[in-house]
Amino acid sequence: MAYAAVRSLNQTLRQIIYEEESFTLSDQREQITRLNEKVSEIQLFLAKSFQNSSEEAKLLEIKIRDMAYHAEDVIEVWQIGLQKRSDSRMEEDVITEMDTTIKDLHEVITKMDSIMEEMEEIKGGSGEQNLPENWSYFPSRSAPGGQTNMVGLTEDLMQIKHRLCNVQISARQTVPIVGMGGIGKTTLAMNVYNDPIIADHFYICAWVTISQQYRITEILLNLLDDIGVLTDKIRKEGDEQLKERIYKSLKWQRYLIVMDDVWSTNAWSDLQMLFPNDNNGSRILLTTRLTHVADCASSTNPHHLMRFLTEEESWNLLCQNIFREENCPPELVDVGRNISKNCQGLPLLIVVVAGLLAKENKSLDYWEYFAVNLSSIIAEKNDHCLEILTLSYNNLPPHLKPCFLYMGVFPENYEISVSKLIKLWVAEDFVYSDKVAENHLMKLIGRNLILVGQKGSVNGKIKTCRMHDLFRELCVRIAYEDNFLYVKSRHPRFLPAEASFKRRLSIHDDASYSGSEEDVTMQSMDFVRSFIYNGGDETQLHSYYYFGCRLLRVLDMVGVELSRFPEEILQLVRLRYIAIACHAMIPASITVLRCLHTLIVEDPTGIASELPIEIWNMRQLMHLKFSRVLLPAPPRVIFGLIRTLSVLDSLDYDISSITPFLQKLGIHYNSESSHSLNHFAHLEKLETLKILFDSPANSTFINIALPSSLKKITLERGRIDWEYMRIFGSLPNLEVLKLREYAFQGKEWISNEGEFLQLKFLLIWETDLKHWRANDTHFPRLEHLILRNCSNLVEIPSDIGEILTLETIEIDYSSPSAVDSAKKILEDQRSQGNDDLKVFVHPTKTKVYPLKFGVNQFLILYLYFTFLIFGYIRPNID
Numbered sequence: 001m002a003y004a005a006v007r008s009l010n011q012t013l014r015q016i017i018y019e020e021e022s023f024t025l026s027d028q029r030e031q032i033t034r035l036n037e038k039v040s041e042i043q044l045f046l047a048k049s050f051q052n053s054s055e056e057a058k059l060l061e062i063k064i065r066d067m068a069y070h071a072e073d074v075i076e077v078w079q080i081g082l083q084k085r086s087d088s089r090m091e092e093d094v095i096t097e098m099d100t101t102i103k104d105l106h107e108v109i110t111k112m113d114s115i116m117e118e119m120e121e122i123k124g125g126s127g128e129q130n131l132p133e134n135w136s137y138f139p140s141r142s143a144p145g146g147q148t149n150m151v152g153l154t155e156d157l158m159q160i161k162h163r164l165c166n167v168q169i170s171a172r173q174t175v176p177i178v179g180m181g182g183i184g185k186t187t188l189a190m191n192v193y194n195d196p197i198i199a200d201h202f203y204i205c206a207w208v209t210i211s212q213q214y215r216i217t218e219i220l221l222n223l224l225d226d227i228g229v230l231t232d233k234i235r236k237e238g239d240e241q242l243k244e245r246i247y248k249s250l251k252w253q254r255y256l257i258v259m260d261d262v263w264s265t266n267a268w269s270d271l272q273m274l275f276p277n278d279n280n281g282s283r284i285l286l287t288t289r290l291t292h293v294a295d296c297a298s299s300t301n302p303h304h305l306m307r308f309l310t311e312e313e314s315w316n317l318l319c320q321n322i323f324r325e326e327n328c329p330p331e332l333v334d335v336g337r338n339i340s341k342n343c344q345g346l347p348l349l350i351v352v353v354a355g356l357l358a359k360e361n362k363s364l365d366y367w368e369y370f371a372v373n374l375s376s377i378i379a380e381k382n383d384h385c386l387e388i389l390t391l392s393y394n395n396l397p398p399h400l401k402p403c404f405l406y407m408g409v410f411p412e413n414y415e416i417s418v419s420k421l422i423k424l425w426v427a428e429d430f431v432y433s434d435k436v437a438e439n440h441l442m443k444l445i446g447r448n449l450i451l452v453g454q455k456g457s458v459n460g461k462i463k464t465c466r467m468h469d470l471f472r473e474l475c476v477r478i479a480y481e482d483n484f485l486y487v488k489s490r491h492p493r494f495l496p497a498e499a500s501f502k503r504r505l506s507i508h509d510d511a512s513y514s515g516s517e518e519d520v521t522m523q524s525m526d527f528v529r530s531f532i533y534n535g536g537d538e539t540q541l542h543s544y545y546y547f548g549c550r551l552l553r554v555l556d557m558v559g560v561e562l563s564r565f566p567e568e569i570l571q572l573v574r575l576r577y578i579a580i581a582c583h584a585m586i587p588a589s590i591t592v593l594r595c596l597h598t599l600i601v602e603d604p605t606g607i608a609s610e611l612p613i614e615i616w617n618m619r620q621l622m623h624l625k626f627s628r629v630l631l632p633a634p635p636r637v638i639f640g641l642i643r644t645l646s647v648l649d650s651l652d653y654d655i656s657s658i659t660p661f662l663q664k665l666g667i668h669y670n671s672e673s674s675h676s677l678n679h680f681a682h683l684e685k686l687e688t689l690k691i692l693f694d695s696p697a698n699s700t701f702i703n704i705a706l707p708s709s710l711k712k713i714t715l716e717r718g719r720i721d722w723e724y725m726r727i728f729g730s731l732p733n734l735e736v737l738k739l740r741e742y743a744f745q746g747k748e749w750i751s752n753e754g755e756f757l758q759l760k761f762l763l764i765w766e767t768d769l770k771h772w773r774a775n776d777t778h779f780p781r782l783e784h785l786i787l788r789n790c791s792n793l794v795e796i797p798s799d800i801g802e803i804l805t806l807e808t809i810e811i812d813y814s815s816p817s818a819v820d821s822a823k824k825i826l827e828d829q830r831s832q833g834n835d836d837l838k839v840f841v842h843p844t845k846t847k848v849y850p851l852k853f854g855v856n857q858f859l860i861l862y863l864y865f866t867f868l869i870f871g872y873i874r875p876n877i878d
Contacts, residue, residue, distance in 0.1 A: 007429065531556070599621065
C-alpha cells in the first residue's frame, strides 16, 4: 500500500499549501511546496513502476509505506496543534514547530530518495526480456486432456460449442469467456476443447495458457508443439521465425486456438497477428477475468459471462466431490445444504470445501462448526484457494488496490450503497472526486472483483454492490498484512495487540466485547484514520474510545443508535465523514471540523433536528443528509460547495444563490412555511428532487417553477389535482417520476401531447385515479410502468402497449379490471410479434365491503349481550 500512503501524504501537503492561514512565513510555504513536489515524484514513480513480485520489491514497498505513514502523522499532529492555537503570543512557538516539522519531513523524503534509487535497481527495466532472474511467472501449458466436472455448465457448453461451430459465420471470430477467479472459465474451456464435436470440426486445435507474466518464446513453442510441427531444430530459432512458422502452419486451416487466463491487452496484441483470417470458420476461445481484455479481443461479439451456480447445483457439486457415487447421510443433508449455500455459487470454493470435508470425520458437529466458520477455515487450511484469487489483486494497478481493500470494512453478505462507498473513498483520499470514484468502481467490476447489486430504474446506474465472501476474506487478510485495516468480528483472525499499527478499524455487529486487554490496546490507536462501527450498544461503543483517535477522517457508526450527539466528536478536527444515528442537537462548535465533507444523521424519533446557523461557515461541506432537519438561512450571501441537502423541514428562503452546485434536494413541504419554491428554477445543477408533503399542496406549490436540469422527481402525499401534472410533464430532461401515497388525486388524468418526452420510468403508488387517458405519443420513451394500490383504476390505456421503448409493466394490489387490461396489452403485443414486453402481475386488491348495520342486526346484538349478562350464555374460554 505504498502508493496509497504516498498519495494520502501528497493530498495532506496540498491541503496545507492551499490554506493561507496555515502559514506564518512565506518561506515556509516554499519549503512545504518543495516537499510536495518530492512526494509527487515518488507517487508518479510508484504509479508507473513495474509491479515486481520479488522479495526485494516487497520490502522496499514496506519501507516507503511506513515512511509515508510516519510523515503524514507528523504533519497532521502539527496541523491539529496549529488549529487549536489562537493566542498571538504563541506565534514564535508555531514557527519553531513548523521548522521542526519541515526538518522531520526532509529527513523522511531524503530516505525516500535513497529508496527510489534502490527501486530503480530492482526494477531493471520494463520489458519482458529484462525481467530479473528471480522474477516469478506462470509458464504456459499445453492442451489439457480429459473431461472435468461439469455441474451447472451444460447449457454454457452448448452455447460455446454453437458459437464455435456456427458455419454461417465464416470470418475468424474470438469468443471471450469472462468471469471472476474460480468461477469455472478454464473448466468450461477444457470441456469444450476436449469435446469430440470440436475435434471433428476443427483441423487444428491448440491450447496455450498466458497468465500474468508470460514469456513470448515459451508460448510460441507450446503453440508449435500443439500444432504438431515442433522439432529440436525449431526450438533454437528466434521469436520472429517461430511466429512465421505458426502463421504458415495455420494458413488455410480451420483452427481453434484456446488462449486461457489472459491478463492484459498486450498479450492479445502480441499474439493475434499469428492467427490468419481465411474466412473458413476459424475460432479463438479466450478466457479472462478482465472485461476490458475481452473487449479488446472481441469488441463486436458478445462475451460469454460466467454465472454463479444455483443452490441446487452447488449442493450437487459438493455431494459429487465428497461422496462420489454414494448418497449423503440424511443427518448431514440440512447442514450440508447450508454449507453449499454459504459458498455463494463459486465452484472453486465448493470443490475446496468438499476436499476438506472429505478428509474429516463426517460428524454432524464438525459440519455444523464448518458451516458457521467456512471463510476462516478456508483461509487457514487451504492457501491454494486464496492464492488463485490473489492473482486478481496483484494484477490491480496501484490506484485501485486501496479501493479494493477498503471493501473489507463491510460485513459479510453486505449490500453496499455505491453512493456511500464513493463518499468514503473520497474522504479517505483514495480519489479526488465522485466521478473518479465511479470510474474506479466500474474498473473493479470489470475485473470481476466486485459484484453488481441493485441498479437504477432507468439508466442502469449501479446503486448497490457486494463482494463474494471469499474475496472479502482476501481483502481483510491483505489489508491486515499491509497495516491498512483491522477488522474485529466474531471470528478473530489476528492478534489484537497488533491492531494498534493499522490505519483503519472496522468493528462488526457480531464482535464480542470482553473488556479485556484487547480493548485497552484499541484505546491506544492514536493514528487510526477510519473508525467504522456496525452494531452493539452505546456502552460498548464508548469502550473503544473512538474519540481518542485524534487523526480520524472517517467516523461511521450509523449501525448503533445513540441517545445524543457525542460532543467528543468535536475533538476530532480532521474528520471528513460523519455518519451516526441519534436525535441530533448539533452544536454551533461543529465548525471546528473544518475538513468535514459529509454529515449524515439518521434520527429514529422522526423529530426535526435544528442545525446551527454557523453550519454555513463550513466551506468544505458537500453532503448534508438528515432524517428531518431545520436549516436556517445564512446571515449573508455565501458561496457553498453543497451537493446534497436532505431532508429539509420546509424551506422559507431562497436557496439557489447559496448552493449553486446543489444536485440532490429533499424537503418536507408545509403550505404555511414553504414560500420560496419558485427559486428552484435557478438551481441549474439540480438533478434529483424529493418532496414530502405535510399537508395538501396549495396554490403556492401549484405555481412552482422547476429547473430544466431535473432528471428524477419523487412526490409523496401532495394530493395535487391531475390537471397540474403539466408542471412536471414540461420538464425536458425528466427521466424518472415516482408518485407515492396520493401524490396526486382525482378521478381522471388526461395526458397531453408534447409532455414527458424523456420519461423512462413512471411509478404510481396509491391513488384514487379512475380513468387514465393517454396514448403512445404521450410517453414516447417510457420503459417501465409500475402501478401499485391503484384500486379504482378501470384500465391501463391500451395505447401504452404501442410505445416502442416499453419493456415492463408491473401491477399489484390494484383493481382486477386494471390487471386484466395489463394482460390484454401483453396479448396484443404478442400477437404483433413483440416478445420483448414483460408484464408482472402481483396480488390484486381485494375489495372490502362496508358492514350494513340495520335494525335487525342491532336487535340480535342486544339480545346476545342481554343473555350474556344474565348468564343465559356462557362464553367458551378454554
